[in-house]
Amino acid sequence: MRKSNSTYSILVLALAFLLWGTIGMQAQVLYQPQPAVNPNLGGNTPWTAVCASNNFNEYFVSFNWDPPMVESDNEFILELSDADGYFASPTELARVSDKNAVFDFEFQFELPSDIRGDNFKMRVRSTYPAKTSPASEAFSMYFIDHNLPLLISENGSGNIPSGGLIQICGGGSVTLKPHNIPNSSTYIYNWYRSGTLLSEKSESITVSEPGMYYVELDYGDCSGAANTLSNTIEISTGTSSGLAINGANDVEICPGETHLLEANISGQGYTYTWYKNGNIVNGPTVDASTYTVDAGTSGFEGSYEVEISGSGICVELSDPVTVTSSGSYEITLDNEENIVLLPSQTKTLSVSTTATSPTFQWFKNGAAITDATNNSLTISEIGEYYAEVTENGGACTPAPMASTTTTVVSPDSFEFVVDYVTSYSSCESTDATLSLTKINAVSDNGIKTDVTGDLQNSFTYQWKLDGTDVTGENSKTITVSSQNDNGNYTLIGSIDAFEASSNSLQLKLASNEALQITTNGTVLCEGGEAIVLESATDLSNESFQWKKDGTVVDSSTQNLTVNGTGVYQLVIVSNECPIVSNEITISAFDESLLVLDKPKDLIIIEGETKTLTASGADSYEWYDAGNNLISSSNSYDFAEEGEYLLVASFGTCTVSKVITVTYRDMFNIPNVITANGDGINDLWVLPNTYSRDPNVLVTIFNERGEQIFSQAGYENNWPQSTTTFNKQSMIFYYKITRGGNSLKQGTITVIK
Incomplete structure (x- = not known):
């Protein structure tokens, strides 16, 4: 039996309605993010690795998702895993809030400067609802913060050998290390020997095999783009020849004599270079296996070495030989070079010497002092004094040596210099210490001699504040810790018939009082x-x-x-x-000082709550529609529809915000019912937004426009049991209003 076209259409409509309901119950689907083309660059190929730097750091990721729609305040967040691909503590790369109606879009991101690795993954997370996409494939991602060629040298010393050659003798080894990269230990390296990648990844490498060594920073797939490949160091090996200088390691020469230094290897066409105190004095010269030290030349004393090179042997440096003058010795003046002598004082001058058998002679103003032949001399007169020392032992007989000269003067006056000896700032410090730092003896011609060490313990002292003695302050140091003692400080001292006065130091100490x-x-x-x-x-x-x-x-x-x-x-x-x-x-006062973390018109799902948090004010009060205070905190959890009032106080100012809370429609208004009495879809059921609300009027009209039903606070009770339908499929029209304003209108098809 064939069904009528009308019946077929009704079945298709019902099937579409059921299918729509099934789709409406599905959740959003977030797809795996994928590398995308950079629209600001030429070409059309998505990236395969992220090689960012200070010069370039702009990448794009494509992302798509399937409805149903997300919340209006949803945000999509692009996240990056750790270097092993895990998302325990993901890094946020980008966040968008304006793509909630766009199902296919791109994120733009910059790579953080601390990212280096080969197994980073990405994912996208939504906030409302809270969902997470599958992770992307693993990618190499490196921020190239050093993109200059490395320079390597032995132990990172910075000394690159001539020709880049380092020779290892006798089975030794050498350590190579970069010397031009800051924080070198924080990087991973690729070391190469003659083009072969080695297993070492640290900043230094110790080698003993011959070859051409170089290094680059390991930036994974980005290594080539980083341009960090270093210079090359060639390592060669050879056999030690046992080079040495014949004879003793310590040689003494008398004045005017010479001494021949001779290498223990000669006559084979080798090249020799002679050094004194590390500096070349001869060579490199073929077969120059000897060097003559001339004691008649000033400054001949020193440490001598020889270096040998040639075919079949290592470049090798001998142990040093020390050459000194047999008659040399030192003489040291034990006193200061300038001494102040008071009329009542005597001073003792002395010298010390390294001579083994010395004799002494003291001089005053260039003339020898009779019987002054000891290493010390007591004086009571001013003048210029020095001593001559003669070495009388050993194989050589050198000339006498004179000590430095001590000038002994008698002062015309003394002056003190005082200074702050602790950190002091005027009107900021709460205490200060002043101290004598120098005593100058002043001659009659104005020449000043520092005699602090000699006389500071011989003076008597008195501190003065604004010219008045400070009771009990009789040492060379004074500490002031009261603002009441502010003023100008000077130090007075006396010795014999002399009185010395210091410069003046001003103290302005701050008060310890706190002002609130x-x-x-x-x-x-x-x-x-x-x-x-x-x-x-x-x-x-x-x-x-x-x-x-x-x-x-x-x-x-x-x-x-x-x-x-x-x-x-x-x-x-x-x-x-x-x-x-x-x-x-x-x-x-500015109303914008009050900040809400969500729109003041909230939409919630019945049975759930949504928290609105305010910030910026000093205090908050929340009121319901009946003007009842419901909270005094900075946030409130809304669970019921209605209008609420937030009053925020800023000192003596207030801001009021009306908060409107409505329920979200969980399903659309149905347009098909089957009034066949089977208890399934027999009634026209409206969402809670429109049902049982006394302010909402529901009116139903028949196909001729005649009103057949009208009810405020609709109870989901149409059609009523008394309603009769005289056709297999009848169409009705509905209108939903609140306060005369139309909310919804449409058709209802009733299938018997």
Whole structure:
């Protein structure tokens, strides 16, 4: 039996309705992110590795997803795994909030500067609803923060050998290391020997095999783009010849004599280079296996070495031989070169010497002093003194050697120099230590001689403050820790008939007192309560200033009434130093100071809650539609539809926000029902948004436009049991209004 076209259409419509319901119950599908073409570069090939640097760091990833739609406040977040491909602590690469209706789009991202590795993966996460895509394939990702050629040398010393050649003798080894890269230990390296990649990955490598060695930074697939390939060091090996200088390692030569230094290998066409104290003195010369040291030449003493090179042997350096003068010795003056002698004093001068059998002779003003033949001399007169020492032992007889000269003077006066010996800043430090740092003896012609070490313990001292003695301060150091003792300090000292005076040092110590100001508000608004700044310190007997943005605005009022925005402070001047209070910032009232983390029109799912959090204000009050206070915290969890009021206080100012909460439709208004009495889809059921609300009117019309049903607070009860349908398939029209405003309208098909 054939079904009528009308019946067939009705079945197709019902099937479409059921299929729509099935699709509507599906969840969003997030697909694996994929590398994408950079639209700002030429070419059309997606990247295969991320090789970022300070010069280029712009990459794109394509992403697509399937509906149903996400929430309006959803965000899509592109995340990066760790170097092993795990997402325990992912790194956020990019975030978008304007793609909630776009099913295929691209993320743009920059690679963080600390990323290096070959197994990084990406994924995309949505926030509302909370879903995560599958991870991408693994990729090499490197931020190339060093892209200059490396330079390698032995032990990273920076000394690259001539021709890049290092020779190893006798089975030894050498360590190669870069010397031109900061934080070298934080990188991974590729070491090569004659083109073969070695297993070592550290910053240095110890080698003993011959070959051509070089290195680059291991940036994985990005290594070639980094341009870090180093210079080449050639390692060659050979046999030690046992090179040495014949004879003793320590040689003494008398003045005017010569000494022949001779290598123990000769006559084979080798090249020799002779060194003194590390500097070349002869060569390189073929067969120059000897070198003559001439004691008649000034400065001949030193450490001598010879280096040999040639076919079949290693370049080798001998052990050193030390050459000295047999008659040489040292003489040291044990006193200072300048001595001040007071009329009542005597001084003892002395010298020491390394001579083995010395004799001494003292001189005053260039003339020998009779019977002054010891290593010490007691003096009581001014003049210029020195000693001559003669070496009388050994194989050589050198000329006498004179010590340095000591000048002994008698002072015309003394002066003191005092200074701060602890860190001191005027009107900032709360204590300071002053001390004598130098005593100068001043001659009659004004020449100053530092005699601090000689006389500082011989003076008597007295500190003065503004010219008055400071009781009990009779040492060369004074510590001041009270603002009441501010002023100018000098140090006076006396010795014999002399009195010395120092320079003057000014002390301005800050007070230890803390100055605190308070306020009844920090936001200034028109018509609000006046903002007043107060101090707990009594200002009636103080010199003070109220400052706004560093400018004085009042110097007579105990409490300051604020008349404008800015940064306010109170300054009291005490003992010439200011005491500065804390800062209070007064800002202009602005409703934008109140920040909500979600729109004030909230849509929630019935049975669930959504939290709205406010910030920026001093206090908060939440009220329901009945003007009942429901919370005083900065957030509230909404679970019911309705209008709510948030009152936020900023000092004496307030901001009010009306919050509207509505339920989200979980399904659309049905347009097909089957009124056949089987208990399935017999009634026209509306979403909670429109049903059982006394303010919502539901009206149904027949196909001729006649009203057949009208109900406020619809109870999901149409068609009623008394309703009759005289056709197999009948179409009705509905209209849903609130307060006369149309909310929804459409058709209902009733299948019997």
